[in-house]
Amino acid sequence: MKCNESLGIMLDILYGEEVEPTSAYRFFCHLKECCECDAEFKELVETREILGSWDGVDETAGPETFREGFFQTRRFNWWGLVQKAAATLLIIIGGAAAAQEVGLIPERTASLPEAELARMINDIVVERQAEGWMVIGEALVTLKEDLDAKDRRQTEVFYRDLDEIEEKFLAVMEQTRLGSEEMTSQ
């Protein structure tokens, strides 16, 4: 590769544009042989590095302000609408509460007769009590069954242990008796 050919593809290689692999190979071979082209390429790489250090334009700051201009008027702002609706609702509730406080709006009263209301409450209480008793009863039955089962298991173990002790005791007594008889005969 000659110097002018090298210069022809130097920028393509520098910026990673499409280059034939053989051309790229010949280019780098040429750099090994030609100090001038090598220096030229290194200088361009360095210049790119310097340009690369000027990085990070804060692109967000501009468009934000930009949004507030021309396109803001054209965009349907859902969030803004929700905020406005919430604010309106709060104002209405606050206003109604204030009006009620000063007596402009009468307070809501119960339209049910007192006896009817008492009966309803009683029904609810009784119903709840019945439910409660049922739950307690079921729990007691379960508990009793558990305790009985436990007792039965414990009693069985106890009697089994007693039987074993009795057997051992009888065995010892028999040995003692046999021992005594033997000593007496002697």
Added chain:
Amino acid sequence: MEKTDENLLLEAVRGDEISFTLLVNRWEKKIFGFVFRYTGNREDSQDVVQNTFIKAYSNLDKLQDPASFPAWIYRIALNECRIRFRKGKRIRSIEIPLCEGEAVQSVNSCISAVVTVTPEQVVSGREDLKRLSTAFYRLPEEQREVILMREYQGLLFREISEVLEVPLSTVKSRLYLGLKTLRRLMEETS
């Protein structure tokens, strides 16, 4: 599924403003980045970006091939930048952000905030940036534009040639000369 630029454009041409707004949302940061580096001034950039999209919106029917929207929108932005730049609103100071999330400051007041280890590096970094920005804005317009589009916008040579409506070889020669000139100008100021 996200709509393509082409789909949004077709809908926008039919009068759907929401589609155009989506398109703006998609492109405004890129265009702002380009314009900001071109003008070096935030307020000017905001105006230019706004004018760019207003012009784009009012000329949507003239865009014959929706696939060429990127080149088209860059071309409008570039023309707006040129108009702004030639009106005499030259760059006095260049805003350079120093690290992510940090407020953008002017070069003259950013020494202490440069993210470096030693004081020497702080001064060196600041001086490099200052020399770079000074040299960059002293470049001939046509060279600066090509560097901007290739280096900071990541446009391919083919795309730049489409935006500028010049042959590919012209793009390359402008870029090469731009890089060489930039280097020379930086060395002169050091």
